[in-house]
Structures are given as C-alpha cells and as structure tokens.
Amino acid sequence: MNTVLQAKGLCKTYVVNKRQNNVLKNIDLTVSEGDMVAVMGPSGSGKSTLLYCVSGMDRVTAGEVIFNGKETASLNDKELARVRLDEMGFIFQQMYMMKNLSVLDNIIFPAVKSKNNKETRAQTEERGRALMKRLGIEDVGSNDINEVSGGQLQRACICRSMINSPKIIFADEPTGALNRSSSDEVMNELLKLNNDGTTVMCVTHDPKVAAKCSRVLYLVDGSIVGEKVLGHFDSEEKSLRDRERELNGWLMEQGW
Amino acid sequence: MPYDCELEDELKALDGVDYVGTEHHYCIESSKNFTYKGSKMDNFIDIAYTISDEEMYLKFYDEENNTVDGVEKGCFYSNAAFIQDIDVSKGDIFELSFDDNKLSLKYMGVIKCPTIAHEATASPYLLFDAEDIKFIGEHKKNDIFDDKDVFVNAADTEKIDKLVEKYENAYVMPRDEIKEYFLFDMVAAYIMMMISAVLMVTVFVVLRFTIMFTISEEYREIGVMKAVGVDNGSIRSLYIAKYLVISIVGALIGYAASLPLGSMMLDSVSQNMVLECGSNALIGLLSSAAVVALIMLFCYTCTRRVNKLSPIDAVRNGETGERFKRKSLLRLGSSRLPSNVFMSINDFVSAPKQFGIITVIFTLCLLMMTLMSNLALTLKSENMAWLFGAAECDAHIYDTTYFVDAFVDYDNYKDILAKTDIMLEDIGIEGESGMTMGFRYEVDHGDKTANEFCYVSKGLKNDLVTADEGTMPQKRDEVAMTGYALDDLDAEIGDRVSITIGDKTDEYIITGKYSSFLNGGHGIFMHPDVDLVENNNFQSMGVNIKFDGDPDDETKDEYIEKIKKAIDSEKVCTTSELVKTATQMSDTLNSVKQMMMMITVIVTLMIVILMERSFISKEKGEIALMKAVGIPNSSIIAQHTLRFVISAVLALIISTAVLMPASNAVMNFVSSMIGDVTGIKCNYDPLEVFFICPMILVGVTVIGSWLTALYTKTIKASDTASIE
Known part of the structure; x- marks a missing residue:
C-alpha cells in the first residue's frame, strides 16, 4: 500500500498569554492508501489539532507532514490551498455550508473553483447530482440549506468533500451533531467511500464510529499513546459487535 | 442736495405714516474711478453707489456682525460686490478720482445690509463719512444715475402704492420682499443644508448598521446571560447603557467640533447677510441631544431581537432555530459567470x-x-445668457462708461452700436453689434397698474429669447411677459396691456410668456421696432458682439484682446464669462x-x-x-x-x-x-x-x-x- 500521509516528529505549540501550550508532542504517523483511521482520545488531547495540522489547515510548529510525497511546510498558503481543494476533502461536525447557495451549488462549489477541473458547469453539476444520488439526497439539490435535515446536510457535506475526487477525506467528528440513525447513515456512506478506495481520517468520540475504521489511534496530552488495528470492516452486524467489543476493551486499557 | 423732496412730503402727509427717511445715493460711474495699489480697478461691472453715514436708516453690520454707527472722515466701508475678485485687507488705501480731483480713502472692511446685499445684478455700495460725500457730490461728472431709497413705516401700504403710482420712476417694495435680495446667498446656504442632510442620513445609516452588527456579534454572550437567568430587560439595558455612554461622549466631541466648523460654514454663506448666531450653541446642544436620542432609538430597536431569542438561539449567534435564514436565489450550476x-x-x-x-x-x-x-x-454657460437679457454671442462689452450714453439719451444707442462697428472695422474684425436695454414704465391692465421693466433688443437679433408659452413678439404691438409680470397685472396671454413710454401710451397684445432673471423675474420683452424713452430706471448687460465666420475659441480670445485694447477697457468678455460674473x-x-x-x-x-x-x-x-x-x-x-x-x-x-x-x-x-x-x-x-x-x-x-x-x-x- 502506498503512503498517502506521513507525519514525523510533528509538534504544535500555542502561546497564550506568554505561556506555551504544547498541544501536539513529537507525533509520528503514517496513513496508507485505503486506510480508514479513527483518532480518539479525551477532550483536549489534541485530536482536532492533529487533523488540522496534517491536513494543512494549520501550520505545524515543528516536524514534517508529507502528503502525497509533498512536504506541506514547504508550500505557501496558495499552494497549500490548492492541495486542499484538489486532493483533500473535509467534513466537519457542524454542517458548515454557504448560506447563500443551494445544496447542489454548495456541493459543486469546490469543483467550480478547481483549476484542474476542465468540465463545463453543466457537466460538474451532473457529477454533483450523481454524487447526491449515490448518497440518497438527490431530491434536495435545489433546496436551501435550511430546508434539509441534519443527516441530509452532513451527507451533502460528504458529497462536497468528494466532488474533486480527493485522495483523502478528513472528518472532524462527522457524526457529533447527529442522532444515532443519521450517524449510522453518514458512517455507512464514509465506509462505502473507503471501500471504493478513498482514504479517510476521522476524529471521533464515538466507539461505534471508530469500530467501523481499520485503525484507531489513541491520543493523550498531544501524544499517540496507542494504536489498534481492526482491519477493514465488512459491514456485517456480527462483525461490528465483535469489533466494538474488541475496541472498547482496548480503550479501557488506554484509560478511556 | 440736488434731490426733489416732493415724494417724501406727500408720504409724510399720508394717514398712518409715522416715519419717513431718505437714503440718497450718488453714483460713481465706473470701477475705473478707483485706483488700488497703483492700478485702476476693473473688477465690478455696475455703477457704484455711495451712502452717507448720516443717512443710515437701516442697520449696517461689519464683517464680525457688529453694528456700524458711523464712518470716520477719509475712511469707507463697502459691500462684497466692490471687492469681488481682488485681495483687499482692512486699512488698505484706495484713491477715488474724478479727473484731477482725488480723494484718498482708507478701507475699513465689508458692511452688510439687506438693501445692498449681493445678488445677480448687485452694484457696489460704499459707506462714507458725510464730509467725503460732499467731495463726491461736487466733483462727479453727471447725476443721471443718482437715486434714493425712501424708508417708510406705515400701517397701510395700499395708500403708499397709490401715491407712488404717480411717480414714473418710483416703485414700492414691502419689507418682506427685501429678503429676495439674499436669494443667491440663500441658494448657497440651501445647498450647504442639502449636503449636510445627505451626510446626516448617510451617517445614521452607517451608525445603525454598526450598532446592529456589534450587537449581533455579542449574541453568544447574550445567550449565556439568558441561559443563566438574566431577564431581557436587564440584558437590553446593559447595551442601551453602553451605547448611551458612547453616544454622549461622541455627541460632546461632535458638539465641540461643530462650534468652529459651524462658524466656518456660516461664514461661507453669510458674506453678505447677518445670520442669527446667538442661539447656535443652544441649537448645537439640542441637535447633539437629538443625535443621542436617535442612537438610543436605534439601540432600542436593534436590541429588540433579544426578547425573541431563546438562550440557545442566541448562543447559535442569533440564528432562530433554523441554522440559516437566507435563501439562495441564483444557481451556480446554470451560471456562466466566473x-x-x-x-x-x-x-x-x-x-x-x-x-x-x-x-x-x-x-x-x-x-x-x-x-x-x-x-x-x-x-456659467452661454445658454443662460438670455435670462440676463444678453444675447448668446462672441463678446460682450460690459464697461458702463462705454454705453452709459444710451441711458442719458436713448437714441444714443445708435451711436454706440455705430462706434462699435467702426471700432471692429478699424481693428480688422468682421462682425456686428447689438444691445438689449430696459427701462421701467407704467403698465396698465384693467384696474391693475405696475411699473415694469420693458426690454428691447437692438442690432443683433436675439433669437435665444424664446417663449415658454405662446410666441415672442412678432409685430410692433406685441409683447411677451414673464409670469411674475403677468401676475402683477392679473393678465394672461391674449390680453391687451397699456404701456406708457415717455408721454405716449400704446396698447400691446400679450403673445407669450418668457423666463428671466432680470429684475427678480418681472419684465416685459418688446418688439425690436419699438423705441424706448430714457428714464432713471434702466438695465442693460452692455454691448453684444457677434463675429462673422464662426471663429474658433482661440481666435475669439484674440479678438477680445484686440477689442480691450481698442476701447481701453478690461471689461470685455465671452458670454460664458458674463454669465459667470452675473450669477456669481x-x-x-x-x-x-x-x-x-x-x-x-x-x-x-x-x-x-x-x-x-x-x-x-x-x-x-x-x-x-x-x-x-x-x-x-x-x-x-x-x-x-x-x-x-x-x-x-x-x-x-x-x-x-x-x-x-x-x-x-x-x-x-x-x-x-x-x-x-x-x-x-x-x-x-x-x-x-x-x-x-x-x-x-x-x-x-x-x-x-x-x-x-x-x-x-x-x-x-x-x-x-x-x-x-
């Protein structure tokens, strides 16, 4: 398997009121193509910060982040933005979307902005509709974003993250604002994407969500203190329960 | 004094008249009678008039709006028209000369008084000591332009109107109409007010947005306060108190800044009139209080939403249950725009x-x-020339000394136009000349009588005077009148009016209505074949010249310079410059x-x-x-x-x-x-x-x-x- 993302000695420090706060400490991490990695840990352990640093949304204080063979620290803001636009997808806990655009326009917006996209506007729109159909929200394309449910909106966010066929999708607690049913729907969609070959890195507090991932990293005080390899999920109920049980046991050992 | 006092005597004899005062005006024919810094003056068009400090029946004010009670011998004050376009300081010395008789005078500053205010056709007025007036009276050339203002306090103005009708060259102006003298200044003041109003609206709009956005920025804090049980009134009062303090501090700073700024703006529009400044401070304070009140009103309306928000809505930055509230209107997918x-x-x-x-x-x-x-x-456009009775042409000679003879004897206009044509020929310019002149005559319509200015254009055909309604006079017995003149006579187009020119009274049919700035918009335009008879009330914008062959601007300027040299006067200009000078x-x-x-x-x-x-x-x-x-x-x-x-x-x-x-x-x-x-x-x-x-x-x-x-x-x- 090719390595998509690699972090070496990654450190992130914030200075607040002249006091240094080391949020991430010397993290080494490798994510291979097709992985579905969950990042877990107590609140304030640095999960989201790790996601932002490796995705180029935030600059690292020390260490290296190599994405798809490129050292992100060497890229300027414009180049980094282009990498995020063309090669990464993002899903957030809150279903952030642009309020002046319809659901479909929000989905195709990154593709319209991508210089790699040589399609006509109509072709891009068609591709957006196809993605929506794949995620079961094809009926809400022309709706305003206040006219759809939270689950539908998060699936629309997944569509947006997929529109430029990224190499990796970063998800920051993607089910955190959803009920169990919607949460399952969203995770199933992410699993489908992963099964189709897209790498996913996901921050979560929910063991049920993490149990569907192939690897689980456990962070405490800015350091990865443990890693559990669960292997790819075949989506059968029995296997999920086994994985949850296995993961919960491991999490207990980590101090969860 | 060479003045007839018959009118004053008759006025004093009228019932209800308790006061009659006469302000005599000697004329000083031309700006060239004055020398300033070694050069003869050429900055004003009209004849200058004198006022004696013994005949100040109205209040005169200096630049600082202090009352002027008298003038020292050898000194003088002037209105703004006298010093226009020249840089003069108090204490500067001017020389007044009539041939070899000279009088040195010290300039004391500008005086303001309604009857000598600056307006379109305002003449320079100079206030002298009575002794110096005698010098002028003894040495000036002629008294054709001398006039007087008679100030009357009376309960019944109708009796005065009837009495004055007998006098050919006199007319009555009620106190209310004096304010019209300030129209040009008022227009500048109105424009200033209009600008201020627009600025105020703009500032209030910005202010409202700022308050609205500042409060919406703090919805999260509002939500937290609501969540912990602080009631709506307390939350709103917090913001209202905050803005009250900010607005009071702002209003005080604004008030302090407004004092010098307000004076500056007032000064810019009150060069000729005295504006009441005593209550400025109070008005400023009241305005500041009104601004604070308005800000409070904005704040009250902007914080009203606090009542409607649940704590959690407020925590969500003001979004009311729905995550977002705006609707998408355009479609990115179907748009071809970048x-x-x-x-x-x-x-x-x-x-x-x-x-x-x-x-x-x-x-x-x-x-x-x-x-x-x-x-x-x-x-300052040529298109306005006809409103001042000047034809749109290439050059105007507005030096009074050049055409004054036409007012001494009307027939002299022929000589003036003839000498102009000869002068043009002598300096090698092909062109023709003309004059529009007006004298005030008695006009009757039914039982209505009015003294109106009647204008005639001679020489050049004044095609630019067009009728707003009907037609301009095509025959000798036709006239066009301004709306105000029609109102004065209670007449309308098609009516017949009698006009007494000299000793002869003729009937004229009104064929049209036209527009004019002259004489406050009261006027009658007659056919060019009509011959007028001179009297003491006259108006003209000078001699108009049209060059043959439609020369370009550069050539016109060259010709104008030649004419200036030929008549030894700087008072020759283009139509545009004439209008600019007239409107000021x-x-x-x-x-x-x-x-x-x-x-x-x-x-x-x-x-x-x-x-x-x-x-x-x-x-x-x-x-x-x-x-x-x-x-x-x-x-x-x-x-x-x-x-x-x-x-x-x-x-x-x-x-x-x-x-x-x-x-x-x-x-x-x-x-x-x-x-x-x-x-x-x-x-x-x-x-x-x-x-x-x-x-x-x-x-x-x-x-x-x-x-x-x-x-x-x-x-x-x-x-x-x-x-x-």
Missing part, C-alpha cells in the same frame, strides 16, 4: 436590504458630486463640488470599511470554511471586493439615469427662487460627470473594500473549529 463574480452577485441579491442601502448611499454621494458639476457649469454662483458651486468630492471619498471609504468589516465579522464561519476546502485568499478577497464594486456600479447606473432630470429639476427650482424661470436645460461635462466622478466612486470603493477585505487573511482554515 465563480468570484457569481458569488459576489449572489451575495448581493441574497442581502438586498444591506447592499441596497449601500447602493442608495453611493448613488446619493455620486449625484451630489455630479449635480454640483452640472449646476456650476450651467451657471458658479465659483461657489465649484467649491461646493470639490468639497462634495472630498466628502464622497470620505463617506464612501467610511461606508466600505465599516460595512465590509461588519460583513467579515458576520461571515467569519463561511470564510474559514472556504479556506478549509481550499479556496485561496485571492478568491475570497476578490469576492468581498466585487460585492461593493457591484453596489458602486449600480449606483453609477442609477445616478447616470437620473442625473439630467434631477439637474434640470434642481436648476429650475433654484432659478425659480431667483427669477421667473422655467425650462432650463442643464449643461454637463460628459468627461466629468460620466467618467471622472464615477471613477472616483468606483476607485475609492475598490481600494477601500480591497484593503478591508485583506483582513480575511487573518481568518484561518482551522477557525472552523471555533465557529458555532
């Missing part, structure tokens, strides 16, 4: 109220600039226009910076999201800049569409206050009003919004984590 342009237009149409108000303010600012430009240009407003409006340009730059920058800053603050989440998904800073900045540019361009289109109708409406409104004038079509400088002014607006908008939009760079992609 994405940045699309996003900007989409933002604009999604928040029509906010961007609409910005557009309206931009439109007002642009219109104020372009309107001033049009008005200033029109008030073009320069004022040009200054106002330049001020408007500066104000527009400041207001536009203020609006753009404040609004854009507010938008950035409100859209922080979206900006962070765009950055997170990989939209570069340049795209975000372009989108934010373009939204304001769209407003500016829209303002440009609207103002372009309404500019000319608005200019014509304002010009006709202003003109109707000065004279009886309708149907003026404003001139415009296409380069200035359709390119330079709009480019100033768009340029300032682009620079202001782009610089402010750079602030979006401080928002990071990772800020999505901290956005609720």
